[in-house]
Amino acid sequence: MAANQDQEQRQRLLAAASRFPLPSGTRFSYGTAGFRADGATMAPAVCRAAILAALRSAKLGGAATGLVITASHNPVRDNGVKIADPDGGMMDQRWEPFADALANAPDPDALLQLVLQFAKDEEIPLGGGGQHMAQVLLGRDTRPTGEYLLDAALQGINAIVGARAIDMGILTTPQLHWMVRSKNKGIKASESDYFTQLIDSFRFISTLLPAAFGSLEELPETDVLEFLTSNFIRRLLELVPKDKGGDELAKKLIVDGANGIGGVKLEQIKTELSGLDIVVRNSGKEGEGILNHMCGADFVQKERVIPHGFSSEDVGVRCASLDGDADRLVYFCMSSTSDNRVDLVDGDKILSLFALFIREQLDIINKNDDQANRSLPAKLGVVQTAYANGASTKFLKNLGLEVALTPTGVKYLHKKALEYDIGIYFEANGHGTVLFSEDFISQLESVSKKLCSEAAVAQHQAAMRLLAASQLINQAVGDALSGLLLVEAILQYKGWSFQNWCELYSDLPSRQLKVKVEDRTAIVTTNAETKVSQPSSLQELIDMETANYTHGRCFVRPSGTEDVVRVYAEASTQEAAESLAKSVADHVERLLG
Ligand SMILES: CC(=O)N[C@H]1[C@@H](OP(=O)(O)O)O[C@H](CO)[C@@H](O)[C@@H]1O
Ligand SMILES: [Mg+2]
Missing domain, CATH: 3.40.120.10 (Alpha-D-Glucose-1,6-Bisphosphate, subunit A, domain 3)
Known part of the structure; x- marks a missing residue:
């Protein structure tokens, strides 16, 4: 870096850090979902997270990263900030320790030294890359502190020479992640592009009933590129009635x-x-x-x-x-x-509906094939956490699906789901999505073309439904809007009521409790958080209590977002689940309280 650029870079970092000093005694931790605190105290963390988002972009050759200002489901006075990587997913976990160090740098000089050292270690080209050295897309939710924190974010990004902030306005978190992903893929990435993609693929799945077309001649010709730009769906939809009538x-x-x-x-x-x-x-x-x-x-x-x-x-x-x-x-x-x-x-039952639908479409495509020689072999996997209701896991395994368990937190589930051709993941609380690998999408496109040329109508339509599902469901993160539209499209396609869906299986009664302890990090877990390894006596006590209950299951773990230990219990009746959770919570309190 030239000496004057170096000087400029140092000054900008010092100025930004001085604008938003860290009050003494404050400690931020990147946690399960970024930094979160009372919104009025968040400006230093937001400014520093923005510096980090710009550095991340610079490290990755100027690919856009994202910064979302939100505290999700938490009370309105809270706010938070998290960073999206260029693929639209959560920031690489390897950068989290640096996020913590940066957020907690006690003064401007400490912050400057940290950034310079980190840039050196990570070989981040500071100041040298011209105009588009780094770009960060910004989004925020409707919280009253959002605008004030946006200003802190803009100042953080401007603290990196050559970094550009692009304010996308008030958005859902998944919209921002989608935009980051689309922009880096070179696909149109505006809000109206997001809406068009959702609306078209929704209408495609829900209206493309097996009986919607008399013959293949009615289907317009397509090619992959056209499909991806969804012109094909548009033209196809012109052929189907806009409103099917009905109940x-x-x-x-x-x-x-x-x-x-x-x-x-x-x-x-x-x-x-x-x-x-x-x-x-x-x-x-x-x-x-x-x-x-x-x-x-x-x-x-x-x-x-x-x-x-x-x-x-x-x-x-x-x-x-x-x-x-x-x-x-x-x-x-x-x-x-x-x-x-x-x-x-x-989330478990939403996952189950998606799994059923996808399995059904794969079965239709492969229906004339023998086991060893399928037109579209697909590795379909389901990812849950220990909080998934035991009845859902049993249901999914009975369908013959592979079910993997990861620790709590979307970043773990998402990563695991990427290992499959189609990976479906959900937390019980309703965060999840379906990931289609790029390889699988290409296979699906060529199989779809082949089926079309062979006039295999049902199989071709099943392939198209899967392609539309991959367009509808957000490939970057769990997205309530796109998830809702996929649910609605599948219910319409199957002609199912809420009751039909609800009765797929009966949830086992469960209970979750929170226990406040002196130091929650004293609890160390293993096996995707299903077992406690430390203190070892705690696991023995949990096992002893659980053995007293039919279908009993219980685990404890320190929360990643709150200063509590969470206790989860399941059993065959609600009273039994409550009692198991309570007795284990008492042990936690006695041992660690
Ligand atoms: C039991 C539970 O719902 N835990 C939530 C909660 O994490 P904890 O680490 O349990 O506090 O917040 C996370 C972020 O929103 C979410 O991913 C997770 O599922
Ligand atoms: Mg949320």
Whole structure:
């Protein structure tokens, strides 16, 4: 770096760090999902995360990275920040220790030294790459502190010479991840491109019923490129009726938007979704309620009661809940007027629906083939965490699917899912997606062409449905909007009601508790967090307690986002699950409290 550029770089870093000094006693940890704290105290962490996002882009040859300002399902006063890598996924875990060090640098000079040393170690070209040395896409949710923190982020990015900030505005978290991924792939990456892709692929799956076309002659010719730009879907859709008519209740969907950004975005596209009559509640409009307060996916999944804004008039209607930044999705239905309880369809059951659909399409494509010689051999895998309900894991294994378990946190699940041709992952709380490998998509495209030329209508349509699913479901991260549309498309395609879906299997009763202890890091876990290795006496106690219950299962782990130890228990009755969780929580408290 030339001496004057070097000087400029140093000055900019010192200036940014001085603008947002770290109050003494503050300690940030990148944790399971980035930095989070009271929104009013987040500016130093956001500015430093933005410096990091720019460095990450510079390290990767100027490929765009992303910075999202959100605290997801947490209370409205909180805020947070996380970084997306150029592939749209979470930032490489190897950079997390540096994120922590940077966020906690006590003064501007310490920060400068850290950056210079890190840039040297990682061979990051500081200051030398001209205009497009680094670019960072910025997004934020609807929190009141968002705008103030955006300013801190802009200053952080400008602290790196040659780095460019691109503010994408108020978005769902998955939209920003999608934009980062698309931009780096050289595909159109605006919000309207995102919406077009979702709407078209949704309509394709839901309306391309086996009987929708009389003969193949009616299908327009396609090629891969055209498919990817979704012109083909557009032309195909011109051939199918816009509204299939049918049952009003089947069409109706009430969506709890958690008073966050997801409801706002859904309002923008809902009239374009054929066969669906969507009503958004807790939409975030003035006067409708507070972000995530008594509503949203986290509330519904944990409390299992109807969210704010719903009433006995909604009994029997299919409902969905998003979280504050719309990367979690659960479904529910009120089955009786006598209480506020809901029948819940959590992430595990969404995963199960997706797995069934994908398996079905693969079976159609391969239906005339013998076992050893399939037209489209596919390694289909399912990824869950220990929080997945035991009944879901059993259901999936009974389908003959490979089920892998990882530690809690999307970054672990996503990484594992990438090992398959089609990897489906979900946390029980509703965060998840379906990943299609690029190799598999190319195979699918060529098989689809071959089937078309052979006039194998059913197989060809199944291949096209899978291609459309890969367009619809967000390939970067779990996305409540795209997940919701895939669920709705599959329900329409299968002609299923909420009840049909809910009855796939019955959840085992479960209970989650939090225990406050002196030092939660004293608990060390192993086997995807299902066993405690330290303190060793704790696992013996858990085993002893669990042995007293039919279908008993219990594990404990330190939370990555809160200062608590979480206890999870399952058993054959609700009382038994509560009692198992309580007795293990007592042991945790006695040993570590
Ligand atoms: C039991 C549970 O729901 N844990 C959540 C929670 O993590 P903890 O490490 O358990 O605090 O927040 C994570 C980030 O949102 C999410 O990935 C995870 O599933
Ligand atoms: Mg979220």
